[in-house]
Amino acid sequence: MSFRRGVVRQSKFRHVFAQAWKSEHCIDDVRVSRVTWDGPLCAVNPKFIAVIIEAGGGGSFLVIPSGRIDQSCPTVCGHAAPVLDIQWSPHDDNIIASASEDCTVKVWQIPDAGLTSPMTEALVTLEGHSKRVGILAWHPSALNILLTAGCDNLMCVWNVGTGELVYQLDDAHPDLIYSVSWNKDGSAVCTVCKDKALRVIDPRRGAVLKVREKVHDGTRPMRAVFLSDGKILTTGFSRMSERQLALWDTKDLSEPMAVQEMDTSNGVLHPYYDPDTNMVYLCGKGDCTIRYFEVTDESPYVHFLSLYSSKEPQRGAGFLSKRGVDVNKCEIARFYKLHERKVEPISMTVPRKSDLFQGDLYPDTAGLEPALLADEWIAGQDAAPLLISLSGGYSAPPSKHRDTLRGKPKVPPQDSGAMSAPLSAPTPTPTSATRDMDEDVPQPRTTARETDGNAEKPKREEDLLNELLAEMKALRAVVLAQSQRIELLERQLARIEDGDV
Structure with a gap:
C-alpha cells in the first residue's frame, strides 16, 4: 500500500530531469588526474571551475573561468606532490583550498579574470599533518574556518586568516577517515571511518558526542553528509557488496530510519546534498549514472526520484552552489562531470512554463556573507548561514x-x-x-x-x-x-x- 502512495506522492521535484549540455559548451583538453584517492577531483562555484589534473613533478589543478581551454592553460602548481582535494570557500568565490600528498594544505586567491600565468605562491600554507591530506571542509557560516583530515587519522581545524591550528583531534578515529561533513550551524561534524563507524563530533571540545558502529557492513569506503534538519545520510556497501544508502536520526542511532539498496557496482557513492530542496544526488566514480532522491518527514523518508544515465563513466564530479544555477530555466542543480579529457555540465531542471520567478523552487539560499567571524566561532558561538534571495537573478x-x-x-x-x-x-x-x-x-x-x-x-x-x-x-x-x-x-x-x- 505504501508503494502505491509513493506513486502519487505530492512533490514539486517528481519530474526533475537531467540534461547534458551540448558539446560546444563542454570544456575540452582537460587531463583529469589519475590519482587513486577516491575524491570528486572537481570544485565549482558561480565564478570558476577547478579540476585536479595530471602533472609531472608535483601537484596541479586548473581554474577555468569559462569556455574552452588548451593544454597551455596556466595552472595552480605550488604543491610538491599530487593534489587530492580542492574546495572553494563558501564566503569568497576567489578563495580555494587544496590538500595534497605532500602533507600540506594551501589556500589560494584566484584573480577575477582567472590565471594568466602559473600560480605557485599560496596565500597561506597549513602544516600540521604527518601524512597525506585528502579531505577539506570549510565551515558553513564562520569566516576562514577550515577543517582538514589526513591519512594520519588526524582532524585539524584551522583559522585560515591567521594560519593558526586552533583544534586538533588525534584520538577520535582509530583508522583512516573517509569523509567529514559539518552540520547546518557548524556546531558539530559527522565522520565515517575505515572501522565502519559513524561519529558525531564537537570539534571545539574534541568530544565524540555519538557513535554508531557498523553503519554499513561492507568493507569498502563509506560517505556521510549532515542534512539541514540534523539527520545524517550515509552511503556504503552491504555484506553482499551491494551499494546502499541509509538515513540516521542523530537522536537515536540504534537503527536507521531508512535503508535502500541499489546495485553491485564498485564505485563509492558520493552524496551531494542541496539543503534548499532537501534533495540528495548520488554520483559514483566510474558510474555512468547520477541518482537523485528527496528526503522528507514521511515514510519511507528517502524517496527515489529518477536517474540520469549516459554512455561514458565519470572520473569525478563538481556540484555547483545554488547561487550559480540558472533560475530563468528552472534549473535547481548543476553537475560538472569529469571525463578522461573533458568537463561536461549537466543541468537538473524542473519542467515549468511560466514567465514568473518560481519562488517555491528557490527558497532563500546561503549567500557569501559569513554569519560569524572565526574568533566568534572559536569562542563558542554558532549560527546558521545567512540567506539571500535568488529572485534578483531572474529576468x-x-x-x-x-x-x-x-x-x-x-x-x-x-x-x-x-x-x-x-x-x-x-x-x-x-x-x-x-x-x-x-x-x-x-x-x-x-x-x-x-x-x-x-x-x-x-x-x-x-x-x-x-x-x-x-x-x-x-x-x-x-x-x-x-x-x-x-x-x-x-x-x-x-x-x-x-x-x-
Missing part, C-alpha cells in the same frame, strides 16, 4: 504568445525597467476579445501633428506596457487554475489507489 523572457500577436511592436529596450511594475496596474487594460474587436474597427484619420514620433512614443509605450501586463496576469491565472486541477486529480488518484473510492 522574465519574452512570451511566445506575445511574439505571435499580429503587428504588435516589440518592447523597447529602455522600457525594461518598467516591466517590474506590479501586475495590478491601476490603468484599465483591454482584454484579448476587445483587442480583436478593435482591430476590425476603422481607425480615425490622424493629422501630421498627432503622428509626430516624439509626441506619440510615450503613449504607445504606455499602451504596450498595459497590454503586456494584462497578458501576464491572464497567463498566471491559467497556470494557477491548471495547477489546482492537477492537484485535485492527483488526490483523487491517490484515494483510488488506496481503495477509498
Whole structure:
C-alpha cells in the first residue's frame, strides 16, 4: 500500500530531469588526474571551475573561468606532490583550498579574470599533518574556518586568516577517515571511518558526542553528509557488496530510519546534498549514472526520484552552489562531470512554463556573507548561514504568445525597467476579445501633428506596457487554475489507489 502512495506522492521535484549540455559548451583538453584517492577531483562555484589534473613533478589543478581551454592553460602548481582535494570557500568565490600528498594544505586567491600565468605562491600554507591530506571542509557560516583530515587519522581545524591550528583531534578515529561533513550551524561534524563507524563530533571540545558502529557492513569506503534538519545520510556497501544508502536520526542511532539498496557496482557513492530542496544526488566514480532522491518527514523518508544515465563513466564530479544555477530555466542543480579529457555540465531542471520567478523552487539560499567571524566561532558561538534571495537573478523572457500577436511592436529596450511594475496596474487594460474587436474597427484619420514620433512614443509605450501586463496576469491565472486541477486529480488518484473510492 505504501508503494502505491509513493506513486502519487505530492512533490514539486517528481519530474526533475537531467540534461547534458551540448558539446560546444563542454570544456575540452582537460587531463583529469589519475590519482587513486577516491575524491570528486572537481570544485565549482558561480565564478570558476577547478579540476585536479595530471602533472609531472608535483601537484596541479586548473581554474577555468569559462569556455574552452588548451593544454597551455596556466595552472595552480605550488604543491610538491599530487593534489587530492580542492574546495572553494563558501564566503569568497576567489578563495580555494587544496590538500595534497605532500602533507600540506594551501589556500589560494584566484584573480577575477582567472590565471594568466602559473600560480605557485599560496596565500597561506597549513602544516600540521604527518601524512597525506585528502579531505577539506570549510565551515558553513564562520569566516576562514577550515577543517582538514589526513591519512594520519588526524582532524585539524584551522583559522585560515591567521594560519593558526586552533583544534586538533588525534584520538577520535582509530583508522583512516573517509569523509567529514559539518552540520547546518557548524556546531558539530559527522565522520565515517575505515572501522565502519559513524561519529558525531564537537570539534571545539574534541568530544565524540555519538557513535554508531557498523553503519554499513561492507568493507569498502563509506560517505556521510549532515542534512539541514540534523539527520545524517550515509552511503556504503552491504555484506553482499551491494551499494546502499541509509538515513540516521542523530537522536537515536540504534537503527536507521531508512535503508535502500541499489546495485553491485564498485564505485563509492558520493552524496551531494542541496539543503534548499532537501534533495540528495548520488554520483559514483566510474558510474555512468547520477541518482537523485528527496528526503522528507514521511515514510519511507528517502524517496527515489529518477536517474540520469549516459554512455561514458565519470572520473569525478563538481556540484555547483545554488547561487550559480540558472533560475530563468528552472534549473535547481548543476553537475560538472569529469571525463578522461573533458568537463561536461549537466543541468537538473524542473519542467515549468511560466514567465514568473518560481519562488517555491528557490527558497532563500546561503549567500557569501559569513554569519560569524572565526574568533566568534572559536569562542563558542554558532549560527546558521545567512540567506539571500535568488529572485534578483531572474529576468522574465519574452512570451511566445506575445511574439505571435499580429503587428504588435516589440518592447523597447529602455522600457525594461518598467516591466517590474506590479501586475495590478491601476490603468484599465483591454482584454484579448476587445483587442480583436478593435482591430476590425476603422481607425480615425490622424493629422501630421498627432503622428509626430516624439509626441506619440510615450503613449504607445504606455499602451504596450498595459497590454503586456494584462497578458501576464491572464497567463498566471491559467497556470494557477491548471495547477489546482492537477492537484485535485492527483488526490483523487491517490484515494483510488488506496481503495477509498
